[in-house]
Amino acid sequence: MVIRKVGVVGCGLMGSGIAQVSAQAGFPTVVREINAGALEKGLGSIRRFLQGGVDKGKMTAESMQQTLGKLEGTTEIAKLADCDLVVEAATENLDLKRELLGALDSALKPDAIVASNTSSLSITELGTFTKRPERVLGLHFFNPVPLMKLVEVVRTVRTSDEALEAVNQWCVAIGKTVVNCGDSTGFVVNRLLVPYMLDAIRVFEQGLASRDDIDNAMKLGCGYPMGPLFLTDYVGLDTTYSIAGIMFEEFKEPRFAAPPLLKRMVLAGRRSRGVGASGSGGSRAGFRFRGGGAHPPGMAVLRALRLRSRAGRRRRIQPRDRARDRRAARRRAGILAGRVRGIRAARGAARAGRRSLRRVRRDRTGGRRERRGDRHRAPWGRRRAASRRDHSSRPPVPGRRPARSAGRRSRRSGEAVGMSTSCIT
Numbered sequence: 001m002v003i004r005k006v007g008v009v010g011c012g013l014m015g016s017g018i019a020q021v022s023a024q025a026g027f028p029t030v031v032r033e034i035n036a037g038a039l040e041k042g043l044g045s046i047r048r049f050l051q052g053g054v055d056k057g058k059m060t061a062e063s064m065q066q067t068l069g070k071l072e073g074t075t076e077i078a079k080l081a082d083c084d085l086v087v088e089a090a091t092e093n094l095d096l097k098r099e100l101l102g103a104l105d106s107a108l109k110p111d112a113i114v115a116s117n118t119s120s121l122s123i124t125e126l127g128t129f130t131k132r133p134e135r136v137l138g139l140h141f142f143n144p145v146p147l148m149k150l151v152e153v154v155r156t157v158r159t160s161d162e163a164l165e166a167v168n169q170w171c172v173a174i175g176k177t178v179v180n181c182g183d184s185t186g187f188v189v190n191r192l193l194v195p196y197m198l199d200a201i202r203v204f205e206q207g208l209a210s211r212d213d214i215d216n217a218m219k220l221g222c223g224y225p226m227g228p229l230f231l232t233d234y235v236g237l238d239t240t241y242s243i244a245g246i247m248f249e250e251f252k253e254p255r256f257a258a259p260p261l262l263k264r265m266v267l268a269g270r271r272s273r274g275v276g277a278s279g280s281g282g283s284r285a286g287f288r289f290r291g292g293g294a295h296p297p298g299m300a301v302l303r304a305l306r307l308r309s310r311a312g313r314r315r316r317i318q319p320r321d322r323a324r325d326r327r328a329a330r331r332r333a334g335i336l337a338g339r340v341r342g343i344r345a346a347r348g349a350a351r352a353g354r355r356s357l358r359r360v361r362r363d364r365t366g367g368r369r370e371r372r373g374d375r376h377r378a379p380w381g382r383r384r385a386a387s388r389r390d391h392s393s394r395p396p397v398p399g400r401r402p403a404r405s406a407g408r409r410s411r412r413s414g415e416a417v418g419m420s421t422s423c424i425t
């Protein structure tokens with residue numbers, strides 16, 4: 001079988017790129033979007049990329065026009081009926097894909113091949129949504145599709161050799177290098193790439209380094225074209241989160257679990273660059289794209305969560321805590337009452353003896369000039385005064401060495417051994 005006409009479902013970040021490279025290679029290509037607005041947005045991004053190529057001298061204006069001439073936009077699935085290969089590039093949502101693949105199966109000619117650009121869902125499962133599982137396979141492109149050379153071609157146990165061969169040939173014809181692999185969640189690239197991106201978020205979340213330093217570390221230290229946080233923004237926060245969820249569900253390995261920070265950023269509507277033509281809103285702010293902070297937002301998020309959990313604990317007070325609180329309150333009230341009684345007594349004595357209040361206090365403190373802290377203690381705070389002991393005259397506890405004899409003295413006393421000096425080993 002030879003592929004002559006191609007259909008692409010979805011004209012978002014990936015779909016528009018796939019449609020572009022297909023058309024650029026001379027294949028008549030029909031790209032379908034859900035509505036006219038999303039379609040125009042996707043076709044606009046193709047036009048801009050091609051124009052960028054013309055401006056850079058990578059292609060001529062004529063070949064740009066030829067490419068656009070091979071492209072047809074539509075909002076109807078029926079327009080894909082005569083395609084030999086249809087690449088589904090819709091959002092990573094199993095229910096959505098089930099519906100879409102069912103509709104494609106009914107609309108396409110019987111020998112058409114259906115490929116999915118999913119990066120993590122099971123191709124075998126997607127095949128069960130059609131009546132042609134032997135003609136279903138995975139075709140995983142990379143972002144930005146026109147610039148990235150690789151395509152992972154994924155076959156299931158049911159994919160026919162004929163379908164695989166036809167798709168491999170088409171990939172070569174559009175200028176890509178093929179890596180054939182089996183149907184395992186994440187295939188080859190995401191199995192390695194996703195834990196790396198998630199680990200970078202964890203490093204950022206823990207405050208180990210700033211976002212720029214993390215990205216520079218991997219760019220300059222390992223020669224990667226993009227740092228991991230920039231790459232996560234580039235792939236899209238919601239896409240990364242969704243892929244991580246699917247991979248964690250499959251392998252149950254902690255390295256695939258989305259870090260709390262990523263989850264919160266997605267919940268807060270931060271989707272970053274991955275907001276494609278068919279994206280359902282959200283902000284373009286990410287780790288490094290507009291609005292991302294240079295320092296871990298994780299700190300603020302975690303602090304807020306801790307405060308909230310503390311408040312939650314306060315709300316769920318146990319009965320024994322209440323009793324303890326009541327006892328503490330009674331104690332505080334007693335101390336206060338004692339203080340008030342003392343002040344009143346001092347005032348009375350001052351009035352009776354026509355002595356100054358300061359004088360009365362001085363008498364009570366045994367001639368010593370009253371210090372600020374003494375005001376409410378001696379003599380009416382007898383209980384506390386009595387509890388104060390002269391530690392210097394306390395007899396040594398048998399078996400316990402006094403602190404000084406342990407040799408830990410300050411620099412001033414001659415021996416440079418202490419917590420902040422270098423002799424601590």
Ligand code: CAA
Nearest residue numbers: 049050052053056058119141142143144147190225226235
């Ligand atoms: N038309 C034609 N060529 C263009 C172009 C255009 N509109 N725009 C750029 N180019 C060319 C440039 O001229 C340049 O070509 P030369 O090397 O021949 O000079 C090349 O493309 C690179 O472009 P830039 O110099 O402008 O940009 P760059 O050097 O910063 O590279 C990049 C950009 C290719 C995206 C690079 O940063 C990169 O490789 N990043 C990593 C991307 C990545 O890892 N993608 C995979 C994501 S994972 C995924 O997608 C799968 C998943 O499921 C998660």
